[in-house]
Amino acid sequence: MASDKLHIKKLYALSSENRKFSFSLPLKHSIRIGKRDYEVKLKADEKYGTYILWKNRKYPVEIIRSSQNKYEILFNDISYTFTVETPFSLQRMKVLKSSRSKIEQEIIKAPMPGKIIDVLVREGSTVLRGEPVVILEAMKMQNEILSPVNGTIVKVLAKPNTNVMKDDLLVEIKL
Amino acid sequence: MDLSGKSYKAFIDREEALKKQYSAKNAEKQHSKGKLTAHERINLLFDAGSFEEIDAFVTPASQPVEFGKVERTYGDGVIAGHGKINGRLVFAYAQDFTIMGGSLGLVHSKKITKIQEMALKMGAPIIGLMDSGGARIQEGVASLSGYASIFHNIISSSGIIPQISVIMGPAAGGAVYSPALTDFVFMVNHTSYMFVTGPNVVKEVLNEDVTSDGLGGAEVHARKSGVAHMIYDDEENTILALKKFLSYLPSNNVENPPVVADDGSINDINEKLRDIVPDDPNKAYDVKDVINQTVDRNSFFETSELFGASLVTGFGRLRGKTIGIVANQPKVLAGVLDIDSSTKGARFIRFCDAFNIPILTFEDVPGFLPGVDQEHAGIIRHGAKLLFAYSEATVPKITIILRKAYGGAFIVMNSKFLGGDFSFAWPSAEIAVMGPDGAVAILYRKELAESKNPVELKKELVKKYRDKIANPFIADESGYIDEVIDPAMTRKKVISAFNALNNKWVKVPARKHGNMPL
Numbered sequence: 001m002a003s004d005k006l007h008i009k010k011l012y013a014l015s016s017e018n019r020k021f022s023f024s025l026p027l028k029h030s031i032r033i034g035k036r037d038y039e040v041k042l043k044a045d046e047k048y049g050t051y052i053l054w055k056n057r058k059y060p061v062e063i064i065r066s067s068q069n070k071y072e073i074l075f076n077d078i079s080y081t082f083t084v085e086t087p088f089s090l091q092r093m094k095v096l097k098s099s100r101s102k103i104e105q106e107i108i109k110a111p112m113p114g115k116i117i118d119v120l121v122r123e124g125s126t127v128l129r130g131e132p133v134v135i136l137e138a139m140k141m142q143n144e145i146l147s148p149v150n151g152t153i154v155k156v157l158a159k160p161n162t163n164v165m166k167d168d169l170l171v172e173i174k175l
Numbered sequence: 176m177d178l179s180g181k182s183y184k185a186f187i188d189r190e191e192a193l194k195k196q197y198s199a200k201n202a203e204k205q206h207s208k209g210k211l212t213a214h215e216r217i218n219l220l221f222d223a224g225s226f227e228e229i230d231a232f233v234t235p236a237s238q239p240v241e242f243g244k245v246e247r248t249y250g251d252g253v254i255a256g257h258g259k260i261n262g263r264l265v266f267a268y269a270q271d272f273t274i275m276g277g278s279l280g281l282v283h284s285k286k287i288t289k290i291q292e293m294a295l296k297m298g299a300p301i302i303g304l305m306d307s308g309g310a311r312i313q314e315g316v317a318s319l320s321g322y323a324s325i326f327h328n329i330i331s332s333s334g335i336i337p338q339i340s341v342i343m344g345p346a347a348g349g350a351v352y353s354p355a356l357t358d359f360v361f362m363v364n365h366t367s368y369m370f371v372t373g374p375n376v377v378k379e380v381l382n383e384d385v386t387s388d389g390l391g392g393a394e395v396h397a398r399k400s401g402v403a404h405m406i407y408d409d410e411e412n413t414i415l416a417l418k419k420f421l422s423y424l425p426s427n428n429v430e431n432p433p434v435v436a437d438d439g440s441i442n443d444i445n446e447k448l449r450d451i452v453p454d455d456p457n458k459a460y461d462v463k464d465v466i467n468q469t470v471d472r473n474s475f476f477e478t479s480e481l482f483g484a485s486l487v488t489g490f491g492r493l494r495g496k497t498i499g500i501v502a503n504q505p506k507v508l509a510g511v512l513d514i515d516s517s518t519k520g521a522r523f524i525r526f527c528d529a530f531n532i533p534i535l536t537f538e539d540v541p542g543f544l545p546g547v548d549q550e551h552a553g554i555i556r557h558g559a560k561l562l563f564a565y566s567e568a569t570v571p572k573i574t575i576i577l578r579k580a581y582g583g584a585f586i587v588m589n590s591k592f593l594g595g596d597f598s599f600a601w602p603s604a605e606i607a608v609m610g611p612d613g614a615v616a617i618l619y620r621k622e623l624a625e626s627k628n629p630v631e632l633k634k635e636l637v638k639k640y641r642d643k644i645a646n647p648f649i650a651d652e653s654g655y656i657d658e659v660i661d662p663a664m665t666r667k668k669v670i671s672a673f674n675a676l677n678n679k680w681v682k683v684p685a686r687k688h689g690n691m692p693l
Contacts, residue, residue, distance in 0.1 A: 068416040089409040092209035139541045141509030
């Protein structure tokens with residue numbers, strides 16, 4: 001890993017809302033957002049942990065989870081998820097996007113038998129990937145059923161206080 | 176330099192011809208599919224300049240009967256050799272799709288078996304980067320026997336050296352069993368497929384319409400079949416993740432896992448652990464928060480993340496030493512043990528046991544998943560695998576009961592009398608034969624039926640059950656667990672317990688092998 005960092009690498013951070021930021025390794029104190037460069041400094045000390053210094057103000061930042069190039073960070077108490085891409089992986093993403101047939105609909109089914117406690121979305125509302133849509137009580141535990149995609153809710157079949165069987169349709173999402 | 180010397184000229188010519196073979200045109204073909212070439216993959220995987228190729232100039236075996244075209248190329252569609260990954264010796268082979276579709280002929284397979292035998296002899300991990308159209312039809316049975324000898328070598332090396340497959344293109348028919356036999360399978364999303372029979376045959380025989388991706392894509396194998404352990408969105412990240420993954424593993428079954436420097440950023444006494452488990456036993460939480468606050472910072476590497484997700488498995492480090500982690504995940508299906516999670520856990524534990532990796536278990540399990548679906552699919556037989564694996568493992572084993580520990584699932588999750596070395600419990604633990612609601616309904620059925628206010632009575636009895644039975648103190652006072660600990664002390668306790676177990680030695684009676692309920 002150390003050898004990778006010796007030469008400068010240009011990388012991109014792609015947020016879950018498809019915003020793109022570019023930066024280079026080793027990290028210089030500037031980040032390009034859109035067409036402008038911003039000066040930021042990444043620092044750490046005993047008292048604040050890791051923080052970003054921007055315009056003389058400190059913004060605490062913490063990595064909650066990371067798995068290879070996927071990161072979930074807590075910045076100013078708001079969590080963000082993003083992936084880090086190299087020029088090649090970004091190019092690959094474009095190649096695949098053009099060749100893949102697009103899936104337009106996602107159906108959320110009950111993962112196991114249980115009782116619907118709450119439905120958190122309405123028809124027409126938008127959801128982001130990882131947002132809870134339904135709360136299902138099963139095995140005496142309240143389970144959050146999360147949206148696997150970003151999209152718009154087209155149909156809500158789940159009703160609070162009703163029992164569902166495994167694989168019953170709960171929500172339909174249009175991408 | 177004067178190269179008019181005859182032997183040198185032939186040597187140089189051959190080198191030139193080999194270089195020409197890997198033309199930019201072929202590379203472009205791979206790139207346009209979003210794939211890298213075999214050489215690019217090898218270069219990404221190994222430390223710069225450390226890879227040494229063997230058998231680069233072999234040519235395809237002669238055909239028994241002229242049928243179809245065979246290109247007379249060097250290497251026979253596979254690059255094999257050894258090199259250093261993060262300074263450690265690793266053997267690898269990479270199939271080259273640009274040469275005869277990476278198809279497996281006799282010579283191709285001989286290169287692979289040669290490198291497999293070397294890896295076993297040297298006690299070093301072996302990695303297969305697969306991108307192949309399958310058996311070379313022109314070579315007939317010779318190519319099939321090639322597959323068989325590759326499989327046989329994998330099985331002979333199993334449990335002696337770590338064997339990892341990375342699927343970077345198609346793997347169909349017999350080819351799928353080579354990765355299936357290895358310890359871990361990495362796949363690249365959208366460009367790799369694995370299936371025993373492809374979509375065309377499925378359509379012909381069963382009249383079912385399905386795409387390659389839908390039949391055996393990375394997502395399918397990571398989520399549904401459990402064949403793929405790790406999937407990533409592109410090849411670069413797959414290879415980088417693989418390099419990180421290797422840093423947790425020993426080179427063979429005699430060595431201990433490598434130790435890395437711990438930056439000391441996680442305190443041994445960590446108060447954050449006190450606030451993760453909610454007071455309400457019906458509320459879920461993410462057990463990965465518990466794991467991340469216990470192991471060295473950012474050291475948790477999850478395996479089979481999407482498959483059987485009600486059980487979390489993965490590697491982590493404690494003061495720089497590798498441990499295997501198995502944890503019930505209350506956030507997914509309440510953390511139940513079902514068929515998928517049991518088999519996933521069992522396989523992971525057996526890997527850890529084979530490669531001297533101590534196992535840390537976080538337990539919060541309401542039980543095995545009930546229902547016709549699971550019973551008919553054989554939850555008894557599959558759950559038994561997990562039981563078998565835990566009990567059979569002789570590496571140091573520590574359990575921390577976070578909350579629920581009920582019934583059969585309590586026994587299975589590395590309980591003390593199943594051979595667990597240390598059993599700790601948080602004060603929030605509930606250890607009993609069954610949950611309060613179930614127990615009360617059985618023991619006080621008559622009273623509840625006759626009561627004028629059954630709801631109130633039940634509530635009262637549940638509270639009594641929780642106070643008197645479903646807590647960690649009775650188990651502690653009677654020696655069924657070792658200690659009830661303050662959650663904040665978890666890391667400290669676990670580190671010192673693993674240190675105490677450092678020289679653990681178990682005498683195993685001689686036998687050919689146990690009879691695991693497969």
